[in-house]
Amino acid sequence: MKKIGPAISGSWLKNGNPVGNPQNALRCGAKTRRGTLCQSSAMKNGRCRMHGGASTGARTPEGIERIRKAHWKTGYFSKQAITERREHRAACQRADFALAAIKASFRKLKPILFDQDGNLVNDPNES
Numbered sequence: 264m265k266k267i268g269p270a271i272s273g274s275w276l277k278n279g280n281p282v283g284n285p286q287n288a289l290r291c292g293a294k295t296r297r298g299t300l301c302q303s304s305a306m307k308n309g310r311c312r313m314h315g316g317a318s319t320g321a322r323t324p325e326g327i328e329r330i331r332k333a334h335w336k337t338g339y340f341s342k343q344a345i346t347e348r349r350e351h352r353a354a355c356q357r358a359d360f361a362l363a364a365i366k367a368s369f370r371k372l373k374p375i376l377f378d379q380d381g382n383l384v385n386d387p388n389e390s
């Protein structure tokens with residue numbers, strides 16, 4: 264049976280790392296919801312795993328591009344798609360206005376009526 268103990272370089276850890284007392288670790292010290300100081304052990308940044316602060320997001324252009332690609336699903340909200348939809352709506356609106364104008368001009372016209380023999384019943388030039 265292999266002996267596990269403090270005989271190896273003064274450490275009882277299998278990897279040989281020095282034994283530290285977790286009680287001596289630096290404390291977070293952030294203000295908790297109770298109003299007291301957080302007692303969790305601090306990380307390199309001085310705060311604990313809960314109070315380390317929010318992510319500041321991608322900084323490099325590669326990181327920003329990677330995030331952008333990760334969120335891309337259909338492209339429906341891409342700049343190009345939004346611009347195309349806006350232009351299409353404007354074109355439809357222009358067509359609607361043109362159609363309304365044509366309909367209005369037709370409404371002003373009087374129908375030309377003929378009887379069964381092909382004789383003009385009403386003259387549209389007469390009011």
Ligand SMILES: [Zn+2]
Nearest residue numbers: 291301311314
């Ligand atoms: Zn904390």
